[in-house]
Amino acid sequence: MKALITGAGGQLATELLASPPTGWSVEAISEIDLDIRDLEAVRVAVARSAPDLILNAAAYTAVDRAETESEIAWSVNRDGAANxxxxxxxxxxxxAHVSTDFVFDGQTSRAYLPGDAPAPLGVYGASxxxxxxAVAAEAPGALILRTAWVYSPHGGNFLKTMLRVMAARGTVSVVADQIGTPTSATTLAEALWGLAVAGASGVHHHTDAGVASWYDFAQAIGEDGHAAGLLERAPVVTPIATEAYPTPARRPAFSVLDKTSTWNILGRPSPHWRSAMREVISRMPVSS
Ligand SMILES: NC(=O)c1ccc[n+]([C@@H]2O[C@H](COP(=O)([O-])OP(=O)(O)OC[C@H]3O[C@@H](n4cnc5c(N)ncnc54)[C@H](OP(=O)(O)O)[C@@H]3O)[C@@H](O)[C@H]2O)c1
Known part of the structure; x- marks a missing residue:
């Protein structure tokens, strides 16, 4: 069996490439070689590759920039996925297509089920x-996996930003009133492969287990980054309110996802986010 992975070079694509299931070959294609906004180019690339499965890890992921670059966000995240x-x-x-917790508005206090009504707050979530x-309309058997707060040793993400700021300043203020779940790109790749190989279709959720605020996540990064030798000293992390850190895009105050359907198909729960984070930190070079 063969899988074609789009968005090569991104966090998820890198982990998907590193973990193909037994019996699968993979081809990864980056934006330079295939802009998914170009339908004819997509048709040619897909016909040439002739995969059994396309794993779409390509996306416009700049949540704040999307507010001013909405045309690009829509063309990549809606039209590219549809192509x-x-x-x-x-x-x-x-x-198999990947989506986000930002399709929800956060106006709830229980974990979101895949069938809950979406109500995105910003351009990124709407796109x-x-x-x-669009994917469900073009490919009725498609798998759509929503995830959240993704980080890995590569690419740009909250974990790497925090380590950089903490190393430079020794102190950082982080919002404590947005609740979700940090998710390792490694466990996300495992879940996506697992669901795809099992033939799952429809909308499912994957994040690591547990809940956290961005402040909790940052505090854990400081503690575990210091313990692993990535930070010379333990940083001071100060909790702040969302109003104290205004951003162009509004974000859901609560976006914990219910993973029951995914865990039932895979036959196991996700690891807790803190242990998944320690595993990622253990793979990061001490000099970074
Ligand atoms: N990161 C998160 O916290 C998060 C949270 C929830 C859901 N998700 C979803 O998870 C999936 C994977 O995210 P990620 O964190 O791996 O994203 P990422 O690291 O930003 O990677 C996205 C990749 O898509 C590529 N890309 C962008 N525009 C493209 C285009 N027009 N044609 C082809 N490729 C294009 C990018 O290439 P360039 O870098 O060259 O532009 C990049 O390699 C996405 O669907 C994302 O929406 C992510």
Whole structure:
């Protein structure tokens, strides 16, 4: 069996490439070689690759910039996803697409189920929701996996930003009133492969287990980064309110995702976010 992975070079694609299941070969294609916004280019690339499965890890992920670059966000996250789904259907391949907790508005206090009504607060979430709808329309058997707060040793993410700021300043203020779940790109890749190989379709959720605020996440990064030798000294992390750190895009105050359907298909729960984070930190070079 063969999988074609888009968005090569991104956090998720890198981990997907590193962990193909037994019996699968993978081809990864980066934005330079395939801009998913170009339907004809997508058709040619998909027909040439002839995969059994497309794993779409390509996305416009700049949540704040999306507010002013909305055309790019919509064209990548909605139209690009739709192009891949259409090309998959045309050659009889399946497609697994990745979406986000930011399709929800956070106005709840229980974990979001896959069937809960979405209500995105910003352009990024709206464009990702439109991508979900477009993919399902073009490829009715598609797998759509929502995730959240993704980090890895590569690419730009909160974990690496915190380590950089903590190393430079020794102190950082982080919002404590937005609640979600940090998620290792490694466990996300494992879940996506597992669901895809199991033939899952429809909308499912994957994050690591547990809940945290961005402040909790930062505090843990400081403690575990120091313990692992990535930080010379333990940083001081100060909790602040969202109002004290205004951003162009509004974010949900609570975006914990219910993972029951994913855990039932995979036959196991996700690891707790703190142990998944320690595993990622253990792979990071001490000099970074
Ligand atoms: N990161 C998070 O916290 C988070 C949270 C929830 C959901 N997700 C979702 O999880 C998935 C994977 O995210 P990630 O963190 O791995 O993202 P990422 O590291 O930003 O990688 C996205 C990749 O997509 C590529 N790309 C962008 N525009 C493209 C285009 N027009 N054609 C082809 N490739 C294009 C990017 O290439 P360039 O770098 O060259 O532009 C990059 O390699 C995405 O669907 C994202 O929406 C992420």
């Amino acid at each position: 891949l789904a259409r090309a998959a259907t045309e050659i009889g391949a399946r497609i 990702k929701l439109a991508g979900e709808i």
